[in-house]
Amino acid sequence: MNLPAQPNRLSLAEEQSIYRILDASANRCREGLRVVEEYVRFHQEDEQSVKRIKTVRHQFTQVCLELDLEQALHARDTPGDVGTKISLPTEMSRQSLKDLVRANCSRVGESLRTLEEYSKLIAITAPASIEKIRYLFYDIEKHLLIDNSIHSRLEQASLYFLIDPTHRKEDFETFARSVISAGVDVIQLRAKNLSDRQLLETARQLREWTAGTRTLFIVNDRPDIALLSNADGVHVGQGELPVEEVRKIIGNEKLIGVSSHDINQAKQAAQQGANYLGVGPVFQSQTKQFEQFVGLELIKEVADQIEVPWFAIGGINCSNVPSVRDAGATRIAVSQAIYSADNINNTVDILKKSTLNPGTNLNSSSS
Numbered sequence: 001m002n003l004p005a006q007p008n009r010l011s012l013a014e015e016q017s018i019y020r021i022l023d024a025s026a027n028r029c030r031e032g033l034r035v036v037e038e039y040v041r042f043h044q045e046d047e048q049s050v051k052r053i054k055t056v057r058h059q060f061t062q063v064c065l066e067l068d069l070e071q072a073l074h075a076r077d078t079p080g081d082v083g084t085k086i087s088l089p090t091e092m093s094r095q096s097l098k099d100l101v102r103a104n105c106s107r108v109g110e111s112l113r114t115l116e117e118y119s120k121l122i123a124i125t126a127p128a129s130i131e132k133i134r135y136l137f138y139d140i141e142k143h144l145l146i147d148n149s150i151h152s153r154l155e156q157a158s159l160y161f162l163i164d165p166t167h168r169k170e171d172f173e174t175f176a177r178s179v180i181s182a183g184v185d186v187i188q189l190r191a192k193n194l195s196d197r198q199l200l201e202t203a204r205q206l207r208e209w210t211a212g213t214r215t216l217f218i219v220n221d222r223p224d225i226a227l228l229s230n231a232d233g234v235h236v237g238q239g240e241l242p243v244e245e246v247r248k249i250i251g252n253e254k255l256i257g258v259s260s261h262d263i264n265q266a267k268q269a270a271q272q273g274a275n276y277l278g279v280g281p282v283f284q285s286q287t288k289q290f291e292q293f294v295g296l297e298l299i300k301e302v303a304d305q306i307e308v309p310w311f312a313i314g315g316i317n318c319s320n321v322p323s324v325r326d327a328g329a330t331r332i333a334v335s336q337a338i339y340s341a342d343n344i345n346n347t348v349d350i351l352k353k354s355t356l357n358p359g360t361n362l363n364s365s366s367s
Contacts, residue, residue: 010121018118019069025114026064032107033057039101040144052140056133063129067119098145105141112137150232150255153216154276157185159352160311160333162220164191165202167339176206179338180215182348186311188235188333190220203229218257223249233257235278238265243272260310261294263301270308277306278333281314282324296327303328318347321354330355 010018033053040049116130161184165172180187187210189203203219207229210217218233219226223246226234233255236246246256258269259278266277279302280294299312312324313333324332332355341347 015122018121021118022067022069022115025111025118026069029060029108029111029115030057032104032111033060035104036101036108036140036144039097043097049140049143052136056137056140059129059133059136063115063126063133066126066129067115067123101144105137105144108137109134109141150216150253151275153185153214154255154309157216157309158331158355159184159348160186160188160278160313160331161338162188162190162333162335163206164335165189166191166193172202173205173209177209178344179348180210180213182345183352184215184338184348185352186216186218186333188218188220189231196225200225200228203231207231216255218255226250226254233275235259243269243274247273259313260302262298263305266302266306266310270306274308276308277302277310278313279310279329280312280333282312283315283320296323299324299327299329318350318354321351325355 033056037050037053037057040046040053112130112134116127116134119126119130161179163176163179176187187206189199189206191199191202194202199222203225206217216232217229218235219229219231220235221237221240223234223236223241225231227250231254234246234250235257236243237259238261240246241249243256243258250256255275256273257276257278258265258272258274259280260266260269261280266279269277279298282295282299294314302310309331310329311331311333312327312329315336316324316332316334317337321332332351334351337351338344338347
């Protein structure tokens with residue numbers, strides 16, 4: 001544990017310099033926090049982030065009181081501060097809102113570190129309090145700067161799960177939350193036997209359960225339900241509305257997925273503006289009946305010719321996923337593989353890893 005130096009070990013000049021440093025760093029920290037707070041308040045309109053930053057500001061104010069920065073005001077010498085006369089061109093330019101936020105997050109982090117180090121010379125408990133604030137802010141910074149847009153999350157997705165609330169008799173919420181917690185990247189509500197009111201209610205529940213997670217929420221076939229429930233997107237088949245008509249309903253921000261059963265359908269959907277494709281059925285499925293299966297040959301074709309994200313679908317499980325991956329698929333959609341799992345977490349982990357990592361030990365968990 002670092003102990004503060006005794007006051008009589010610091011000369012008057014040294015003590016004055018320390019307070020000038022603390023004063024300048026505290027000002028920079030307050031300014032940076034305020035800039036970041038205005039961003040999440042007025043641009044993101046993110047109430048939770050605003051609350052978290054306000055908490056940081058409140059804790060920081062308490063630490064400043066403990067440091068007795070009134071003394072720092074007496075030590076302040078703006079005209080004599082050589083640093084105010086030095087500036088770089090980059091300080092006067094910001095390329096984007098994200099660039100602005102990144103710069104001010106750095107300002108806060110650097111200021112807190114400076115405060116933490118120099119306060120060790122004059123205070124006992126303040127350094128530890130500042131350290132806690134610094135780590136709390138680092139978490140806020142990570143949340144702000146990581147691209148959390150639905151399009152970015154789709155690019156990174158590897159496992160897509162189709163859920164039907166009528167498929168299991170046990171508690172639907174418990175099961176759905178377990179799947180989301182296990183880390184599926186996309187969850188699609190596919191429920192053919194619900195009334196419109198039941199479907200909307202269920203969609204709103206899934207929206208609530210996926211909110212704040214990395215799991216995207218998609219509604220099958222129904223752009224109206226997707227819009228009313230504020231889903232991340234809608235998935236349509238070859239017999240449903242075409243992409244351009246769906247886009248008129250849900251707007252430009254939400255995702256549109258399209259089922260494709262041959263290479264021409266895949267190309268057409270991509271050209272029409274689909275954000276992603278479902279390609280299959282690869283194998284016989286227990287959840288949907290098909291007259292024929294496209295097999296692995298279509299997977300190879302799509303892997304060679306299609307650039308938009310796509311998910312191989314149809315009868316995929318822990319046993320056959322290596323062959324799907326070897327055919328060129330890096331993303332898969334499943335249903336029964338998770339419904340029948342003895343351990344959802346392990347099965348999700350295996351399915352996600354096996355799409356990216358050849359040689360995954362598929363016998364390490366029950367499926």
